[in-house]
Amino acid sequence: MISEEEMQIWHMWKSSYTNIFGRVVKDMFEQTGLSEGDFGILDRLDLYGKGKLRQQELADSMDWTKSRLSHHLTRMEKRGLVLREPLETERGVQVITTSAGKSALNNARPVVSVAIREHFLELLTEQDIDSITNLAERAKAKS
């Protein structure tokens, strides 16, 4: 069993995340039309693959299941942000950023920066950063 105080910690932790993350995502969506997922995908295509990546690599780098990615790409393809092309050398699919995707990404970068700074980084003390770093370490090790 868990004490009332411990349960409070849990609730505070959840609501902090929900609030902050929600604000960042909302700003981004309102100002750029991109969701977190959209941004993550375009970002990785740009950084790791200069605009192209194999679907499976992409899924791995985002820690997403192939199903989740497949669904998401279907939606993004419909909006003209990316397109899919079969690989010639081996089986599998290349995901390619369209020019619309590129400009959406470039558009979004500064917006995302500002939102993260304003809604998240601004709130953090040095100690918080320590905690976040350490907790991330311990949380990852578990998996």
Add this chain to the structure above:
Amino acid sequence: MISEEEMQIWHMWKSSYTNIFGRVVKDMFEQTGLSEGDFGILDRLDLYGKGKLRQQELADSMDWTKSRLSHHLTRMEKRGLVLREPLETERGVQVITTSAGKSALNNARPVVSVAIREHFLELLTEQDIDSITNLAERAKAKS
């Protein structure tokens, strides 16, 4: 703009939450068949209303929109966990926990405790608890 390190903090923070929260939710669902939302609703009905609550109060206490709650209750009603009854004295709807709902809740409490302890509390130092508390304060103030 944001430095590489700052972006790392953001990513670490997101993935810690996703990992930990995901583990808790998964344990709960696998062992009790309840989602976070289900549990939250049944919990509040029990604590604040001895099994009954007006829909709007419930929504407020969970920080959910009425729409979100309405959708969720529709699903829970279908599964026999709660039922809805119009108020006689005023307009509005009473949400009532069924006996199936009650036993699901009692069933779930210890499971939730264990999961939160194992996946979350175990990972925390005193300093982390401080940080969580303070950040929650600052994150709430903003809204």
Add this chain to the structure above:
DNA sequence: ACCTTGCGGTTGACGTGTCAACTATGATAT
């Protein structure tokens, strides 16, 4: 050659959330 295995990806069903539009009803002002 044939069969199995595993990888890469898609699909459909369903739970979850948001948003905007809608209905209905109580409260308030004139």
Add this chain to the structure above:
DNA sequence: ATATCATAGTTGACACGTCAACCGCAAGGT
């Protein structure tokens, strides 16, 4: 009494995620 307004709740469309079942294709073993 009537018009207006706010509150309570529902609904439909759609984005997002998970899960399990499925398809197609390479690689290896026999």
